[in-house]
Structures are given as C-alpha cells and as structure tokens.
Amino acid sequence: MISHTIGATGRRALSVLLVLAAALPVTVTGTASANPGPPVPAPPQQLVPGIPLTPYQPWQLDTPDQALPPRVYEPSAVEDAFEPLAPPAALEDGLIEYVPPSEVVRSAAAAVTCSKRTGPYQRQVERYLKLRVDGRQSGPDCRAIRKFQATQRIRPSIGFAGPVTWSRMRYLAATRNPNAAGKCSTRGYRIACVDLARQLMWVQQGKKVVFGPVPVRTGKHETPTRGGWHRVYWRHKNHFSTLFSTPMPYSQFFSGGQAFHAIYGSVYNPPGSPGCVNxxxxxxxxxxxxxxxxxxxxxxxxxP
Structure with missing residues (x-):
C-alpha cells in the first residue's frame, strides 16, 4: 500500500514536470534571430534606480502612510520645538533615473555611453525636446536627452527616457504658470492644488501662486488620493504612524488618513503612495x- 502510494505520487510529479518542460521556451544556438521589429519601451515595473547597487540605498527608503484617520490632539510646546530629522543633502538633491537593470550594469562597468533602449516616456520626451516624435530611440534622440539630463543633474545621464526625466520636464514646463489650464479654482483664499496627472502640487491665492509648483507622489491606483475639495483639518509636524512605526514629517491631514507629508525616499518611486501626497x-x-x-x-x- 505504501509503495503504491509513493509510485502514484511520483507519476503525478513526473507529469507536472513534463508539462512545465513543454511550456518552457526552446533556445536554439547558432541560428540567426528574426527581425525584432520596432523597439518596445521598457515596462515601468522592470526599471530600477540607475546607479550601481550598494548594500545601503537611502533613496529607496519610504515612509508608509496612515491607513486610518489619526487621533487629533494639540501637540505640546516641547514636541513642537523639535524639527524633524532632515535627510542627507545628497539624497534630497539627487535625481536618480529609473532604467532597465542591464543599463545599471553597463553604466557601472564602462564609461557612460548612449542608451539604445526606448524609454517608457520616449514620445513625451521627444515632444518636449522638439525632436521627431516617433517613439523610437535614435542617436540624435539620445544625445539630446543626455544633454538635458546632464543640465538637470539627472543620473545616470545615458539618454534613457525614464520617469524622472519626464517628471522633471513636466515640472519645468509648469514653473511659470502651473494653473495655465485653469483646472484649480482661483478664489480669494489659499488653495493647495494637487494635479494628479502631472504629479505636481502648488498653493495659490486668487491667481497668485504663493508656493510651488513642486513634484509629488500621490496614491497608486489601488489606493488613490481622493479627488475633489478637502480642508486641512490637522497639522502635526512630528507625526509618527503607530500603524507602521514610521515617522511622517510635517504631516498636514486633509482627508481622513491622507496628508501632505515628507518622505525620506524618492517622490519618483513607483508605483505610488497608499493615498497620501508624498x-x-x-x-x-x-x-x-x-x-x-x-x-x-x-x-x-x-x-498616469
């Protein structure tokens, strides 16, 4: 009885292995590859910070958000006297582009050269730089993108049209008049405007912009930042999330557990926050x- 059971189990395992083997792609060496067709942009989920990997990567640290409304109370004078701990200047000022893993290895092993990869924001970047908009990486495209990246201190400046490069372009285009499209209402009082499409926020009073615009990271698709009108109902400079045992510096809550607050990582880090405006x-x-x-x-x- 025992040997019969073992035999049946073995036969079932063998059947599963045969099915899996049949499903695996077969690689034939020495055969010319077929025409791969036009370049396909690298999926955003396959991108990583584009500098050599190290044991400690502070730009990947994140600050989780409150899932529930916080307990509102009046902070003491002693608590308010302390300023939240600031991150290192190199982390705060660094613009690290997200690139395919192969590009990280290549740029680390050799002198920086032009990327031949088509970035996920190739068309948008081409349009901003007034290049031919065809969504295909080319030598002239890469050189123009590299020049922009070097000017803006985006690393690695290899001409890959990634999310940080495109976000920087959106920011620069909005600096003169972020509300040119009139999407945020102009009223006599202060309004904190959050543009989810451009991942920008600013504060305006009437038609005058009194803060920003600045890049932000809003909620991901599963936990979006709630749209519409809200009101800042609690401000807590040294807020600490008891749900995640994590600091949320300069929290200004406006909708339940959703708040404006600082993070110690990158605001370009995909896929987004659990709802707060980072x-x-x-x-x-x-x-x-x-x-x-x-x-x-x-x-x-x-x-987007």
Whole structure:
C-alpha cells in the first residue's frame, strides 16, 4: 500500500514536470534571430534606480502612510520645538533615473555611453525636446536627452527616457504658470492644488501662486488620493504612524488618513503612495509655513 502510494505520487510529479518542460521556451544556438521589429519601451515595473547597487540605498527608503484617520490632539510646546530629522543633502538633491537593470550594469562597468533602449516616456520626451516624435530611440534622440539630463543633474545621464526625466520636464514646463489650464479654482483664499496627472502640487491665492509648483507622489491606483475639495483639518509636524512605526514629517491631514507629508525616499518611486501626497523633505518643510488649519485643498485628474 505504501509503495503504491509513493509510485502514484511520483507519476503525478513526473507529469507536472513534463508539462512545465513543454511550456518552457526552446533556445536554439547558432541560428540567426528574426527581425525584432520596432523597439518596445521598457515596462515601468522592470526599471530600477540607475546607479550601481550598494548594500545601503537611502533613496529607496519610504515612509508608509496612515491607513486610518489619526487621533487629533494639540501637540505640546516641547514636541513642537523639535524639527524633524532632515535627510542627507545628497539624497534630497539627487535625481536618480529609473532604467532597465542591464543599463545599471553597463553604466557601472564602462564609461557612460548612449542608451539604445526606448524609454517608457520616449514620445513625451521627444515632444518636449522638439525632436521627431516617433517613439523610437535614435542617436540624435539620445544625445539630446543626455544633454538635458546632464543640465538637470539627472543620473545616470545615458539618454534613457525614464520617469524622472519626464517628471522633471513636466515640472519645468509648469514653473511659470502651473494653473495655465485653469483646472484649480482661483478664489480669494489659499488653495493647495494637487494635479494628479502631472504629479505636481502648488498653493495659490486668487491667481497668485504663493508656493510651488513642486513634484509629488500621490496614491497608486489601488489606493488613490481622493479627488475633489478637502480642508486641512490637522497639522502635526512630528507625526509618527503607530500603524507602521514610521515617522511622517510635517504631516498636514486633509482627508481622513491622507496628508501632505515628507518622505525620506524618492517622490519618483513607483508605483505610488497608499493615498497620501508624498513630498520631498525640503518642499514639505516649506509648505508647513504656508498652509494653515482650515485651508482648502483641491485634488483632480488621474495619476498616469
């Protein structure tokens, strides 16, 4: 009886292995490859920070968000006297592009050269740089993108049209007049405007922009930042999430557990936050001195 059971189990395992083997792709060496067709942009989920891997990567640290509304209380004077711990300047100022893993290895092993890969934001970057918009990486495209990346201190400057490069272009295009499209209402009081499509936020009073625009990271598709009108109902400079045992510096809550707050990682880090509007530390600290309890917040659009 025991030997019969073992035999049946073995036969079933063998059948599973045969099915899996049949499903695996077969590689034939020495055969010319077929025409691969036009370049396909690298999927965003396959991109990694584009500098050599090290045991400690501070730009990958993240600050989780409150899943539930916080307990509102009046912080003591002693608590308010302490400023949140700032990240290192190199981390705060660094613009690290996300690139395919092979590009990380290549740029680390040799002198920086042009990437031949088509980035996920190739068309948008081509349009911004007034290049031929065909969604295909080329030598002239790469040289123009590399020049922009070097000017903006984006690393590695290899001409790959990734999310950080495109986000920087969106930011620069919005600096003169972020509300050119009139999506955020112009009223006599302060409004914190959050543009989900461009991943930007600013504060305006009437038609005057009094803060920003600055890049932000809003909620991912599964946990989106709630759209519409809100109001800042609680501000807590040294907020600490008891749910995640993690600091949330300069928190300004406007909708349940969703708040503007600083993170110690990159605001370009995909796929998004669990709902809060994540900001660079320096931007969040400046916003703290601009907004007040009761100020209005308007969120619109759709995160790309």
């Amino acid at each position: 900001m660079r530390f320096s931007d969040s600290r400046r916003l703290w001195s601009v907004l007040r309890k009761g100020d209005r917040v308007y969120v619109w659009g759709r995160r």
